[in-house]
Amino acid sequence: MLRRLRRHLTLLCALITGAILCGMALFMLRSSERQLIQSSRITLEGNVNAIVYRLRSEQVLDWDWLSQTEAAERLIIHISESGHPLHYPGSWQPLSGRERLIALGQEKAAKLGALRTGEDAFMEPEEVRTTIFELWGDMGERYLCASVYIPMNRSYRELLLLRDMRALDGQIVSQRLLYAGLVGASVLLLALFGWWFSGHALRPVAESQRRQSEFIAAASHELRTPLAVIGTSAEALEYETTPRGKPFAGAIVRECRSAARLVDELLTLAGADSKGLTLQKGPVEPEELLKSAAATFRPLAERRGQQMRCLLHLSPLPVLCGDEARLMQALGILLDNAVSYTPEGGMITLSAQKAPHAVLLIVSDNGPGISDEHKPHVFERFYRADPARSKKEHYGLGMSIAKEIVRLHGGQIELDDTPGGGLTVTIRLPLG
Secondary structure, three states: OOOHHHHHHHHHHHHHHHHHHHHHHHHHHHHHHHHHHHHHHHHHHHHHHHHHHHHHHHHOOOOOHHHHHHHHHHHHEEEEEEEEEEEOOOOOOOOOOHHHHHHHHHHHHHOOOOOOOHHHHHOOOOOOOOEEEEEEEOOOOOOEEEEEEOOOOOOOEEEEEEEOOOHHHHHHHHEEEEEOOOOOOOHHHHHHHHHHHHHHHHHHHHHHHHHHHHHHHHHHHHHHHHHHHHHHHHHHHHHOOOOOOOOHHHHHHHHHHHHHHHHHHHHHHHHHHHOOOOOOOOOHHHHHHHHHHHHHHHHHHHHHOOOOEEEEOOOOOOOOEOOOOHHHHHHHHHHHHHHHHOOOOOOOEEEEEOOOOOEEEEEEOOOOOOOOOHHHOOOOOOOOOOOOOOOOOOOHHHHHHHHHHHHOOEEEEEEEEEEOEEEEEEEEEEOO
């Protein structure tokens, strides 16, 4: 139980710190990406200003300067004068093709109203208009574009500038991977620290639980001998005493048996808590297990006016690998509960079924049953919330022991309502 609590605490610590780290990392990553994008935009505006200055101050453009500018900044430069493009071949070829990208850029610039034609082209001759937008090529590459209208004395020039953003996009992806790796490594380290810290914090609790289990085991062992002596002496006294004293002797015998049963249950649970409850595994035939359990409890059921039946399949069930004595103990707990709470004339049924990769051992009765409200708590120690199932000879430990035995076999134990009333308990044991 403490180990499960330690896992839950570690997981909770990792989730909370991971969420905080992810939030901080996303904020920082977003801020960093915005700075990179803003820096790229500022660089593009600087390229635009440099080219516009050349276009307005020089009548003849230097192709070598254009080629050097394109190659150094990974730009695509397209210039037209009064609607006539400058036949400049460019210094490099992009993935989607130079002409194709220029056409896409002009198309988008026209949609944004960045291009001027006809009489509009000569309006406001002193004003340079720049429109910046993003463009994606046919191969999925991204470009940051600037469409610039440049009025001249008696004409106008238009500049379409495309900046290749693949280097920036690769930098952004690398940065995201770096942040993801750092967050993942941090969460892992925090989980390891949480595991160590929770173990350190729970160590006194574990030590207290260990001492408690040792005390229960030691006290139970010490109680066994005097209880046996008292019980034996009371049984002998029952035959020797007067008729008036026999009820008192009988009460002593019953209470000794009840106390001995509690001691045995405490010993079993103490062994489970200290991981001292071990299994002596071997081949177990489900049919023989059911027949032995039915033969043991049938006389008790008949004395209470109950019927007990054992339903067996014609075809043999798969052989289980388990501790036959412990499985008999678990079945005995279920049958003892069924006999104790089934009314006179009631029916108790033992059966077994083949399930996918498992064998089901089923004990059903038509007693008062257990309400849905209390079913989740049935396997808790000393839990006896349902008045119909709180007989004095039961201390609320049997179902805890049965569940522990089934768990050690790698199985599960389930509670269901019996059709028509009562309780059905199913033990699911895996094959192999």
